[in-house]
Amino acid sequence: MDLNENVNSDPRRALPSVTRLATDLSENMPHLPSWIPATAAQLAIEAVRSEIELPPGAPKKGDLSVIKARCLELAMDSATRLKADWPRKVINATGVTLHTNLGRAPLALGAVEAASAAGLGYTNLELDLETGGRGDRLASVREKLCLLAKAEDAYACNNNAAAVLLALNSLAAGRQVLVSRGELVEIGGSFRVPEIMKKAGVELVEVGSTNRTHPHDFEQAIGPKTALLLKVHRSNFQQTGFVTEVSLGELVRMGQRHGVPVMEDLGSGSLLDLSRLGVPSESFVPSRLELGPDLVCFSGDKLFGGPQAGLILGKKDSVELMKKNPLARALRLDKMALAALDFTLSRMLDGSAEREIPVLRQIFLSASEHEARTQRFADVLTDAIDQQGLEAVVRQKKETVPVGGGSLPGFDIHSCVLTIQSERSAEDLAARLRGASVPILPRIREGRVMIDLRAVLPADETDLQEGLLDSLR
Numbered sequence: 001m002d003l004n005e006n007v008n009s010d011p012r013r014a015l016p017s018v019t020r021l022a023t024d025l026s027e028n029m030p031h032l033p034s035w036i037p038a039t040a041a042q043l044a045i046e047a048v049r050s051e052i053e054l055p056p057g058a059p060k061k062g063d064l065s066v067i068k069a070r071c072l073e074l075a076m077d078s079a080t081r082l083k084a085d086w087p088r089k090v091i092n093a094t095g096v097t098l099h100t101n102l103g104r105a106p107l108a109l110g111a112v113e114a115a116s117a118a119g120l121g122y123t124n125l126e127l128d129l130e131t132g133g134r135g136d137r138l139a140s141v142r143e144k145l146c147l148l149a150k151a152e153d154a155y156a157c158n159n160n161a162a163a164v165l166l167a168l169n170s171l172a173a174g175r176q177v178l179v180s181r182g183e184l185v186e187i188g189g190s191f192r193v194p195e196i197m198k199k200a201g202v203e204l205v206e207v208g209s210t211n212r213t214h215p216h217d218f219e220q221a222i223g224p225k226t227a228l229l230l231k232v233h234r235s236n237f238q239q240t241g242f243v244t245e246v247s248l249g250e251l252v253r254m255g256q257r258h259g260v261p262v263m264e265d266l267g268s269g270s271l272l273d274l275s276r277l278g279v280p281s282e283s284f285v286p287s288r289l290e291l292g293p294d295l296v297c298f299s300g301d302k303l304f305g306g307p308q309a310g311l312i313l314g315k316k317d318s319v320e321l322m323k324k325n326p327l328a329r330a331l332r333l334d335k336m337a338l339a340a341l342d343f344t345l346s347r348m349l350d351g352s353a354e355r356e357i358p359v360l361r362q363i364f365l366s367a368s369e370h371e372a373r374t375q376r377f378a379d380v381l382t383d384a385i386d387q388q389g390l391e392a393v394v395r396q397k398k399e400t401v402p403v404g405g406g407s408l409p410g411f412d413i414h415s416c417v418l419t420i421q422s423e424r425s426a427e428d429l430a431a432r433l434r435g436a437s438v439p440i441l442p443r444i445r446e447g448r449v450m451i452d453l454r455a456v457l458p459a460d461e462t463d464l465q466e467g468l469l470d471s472l473r
């Protein structure tokens with residue numbers, strides 16, 4: 001047959017037309033928004049065309065029906081993807097409060113409302129209502145940050161990586177920054193201290209060794225080109241054994257002797273003292289500032305519990321240099337994040353943060369409350385499993401769970417989880433849970449699927465239960 005002859009010599013001829021494939025797609029997936037079928041068909045045809053390899057002089061055999069089926073398959077994948085809103089809501093059943101892949105800190109309802117009001121309408125973002133003149137978009141946030149941290153001055157930008165970049169560039173461009181070799185950290189693959197230094201236009205001077213850095217290592221490295229002594233928190237690992245580091249206090253004293261500013265990149269910081277909960281004491285920003293560094297910076301969406309932001313506190317001179325830097329404009333916060341940040345700061349000032357801020361609520365949750373909630377959920381789930389004749393065993397188990405996935409090493413909470421055992425392997429069950437109508441992310445440990453309710457919002461318990469039951473069917 002002519003067609004097959006052609007296909008055998010060049011399988012690309014078997015590719016359907018965009019119109020033909022779009023029609024097939026619409027028949028297979030009715031109710032698609034009208035822009036999708038042709039777009040998805042085009043994407044699929046291009047993808048299949050590049051899948052069909054044709055080494056010169058060696059025509060491959062192409063099968064018309066295989067190619068057609070492949071086009072339809074890819075078009076359906078594309079349509080499913082294009083139709084979906086993103087990001088999708090998921091249920092965090094890992095117990096990890098600050099889960100980077102799941103968007104870090106969930107925001108307080110009030111913070112979301114403030115952001116949405118700022119986004120929906122017009123606000124006095126940069127307007128002084130008294131004079132009618134130009135206002136400062138950071139004025140309110142700056143004042144509240146200073147009040148909470150008892151700091152001289154404050155600044156806020158897009159995220160903590162931006163804070164570090166801006167501070168380095170403002171204080172030390174073209175000059176040297178000294179950092180311990182034990183603190184040249186990488187955070188989540190894309191933030192690496194040596195690389196951010198290069199981009200900031202500063203020269204990195206490594207001091208000491210991987211496991212041990214002494215004050216005299218810094219003393220020896222300080223010279224006329226030294227612009228800054230930097231301390232970086234090891235946010236995602238701990239060093240134990242034969243180790244020594246230079247404390248922030250020691251660094252500050254050295255900086256004062258040599259007239260060199262000192263900065264700490266804290267990563268995870270809080271303006272509330274959470275040490276009674278077992279949160280590492282160095283996370284309390286005001287106590288870091290008392291040691292006298294010029295700047296301390298940390299993330300808004302880690303332990304602080306607010307929107308993505310880089311928060312910087314410290315001496316007026318240093319903050320002023322950052323404010324005046326042309327880079328500041330490129331790294332500034334948008335109005336919605338600022339509104340959410342301002343709400344979060346106000347709750348810290350009025351004492352309602354422990355109730356209102358989800359991150360703090362999750363950390364403050366008592367073991368007995370958590371166990372009682374877990375037991376109630378387990379009872380309902382077990383009843384449903386029995387009623388529906390499913391084969392699964394649900395057990396309550398004590399577990400330690402990290403608060404931050406890579407943001408607070410050594411800070412684990414004694415939690416309690418439900419282990420789910422069925423005929424399916426843990427990987428299979430976890431994959432089914434991810435495929436639930438509201439995807440569920442469990443914790444997997446020792447080959448078992450575990451559900452921790454700590455980071456599950458109360459309103460999501462019904463979806464969690466339904467997803468679990470579906471995955472066991």
Ligand SMILES: *Cc1c(COP(=O)(O)O)cnc(C)c1O
Nearest residue numbers: 159160161233235266267268299
């Ligand atoms: C998390 C972290 C950063 C990056 O902060 P982002 O807010 O994600 O940009 C930088 N430094 C340290 C020490 C961190 O822990």
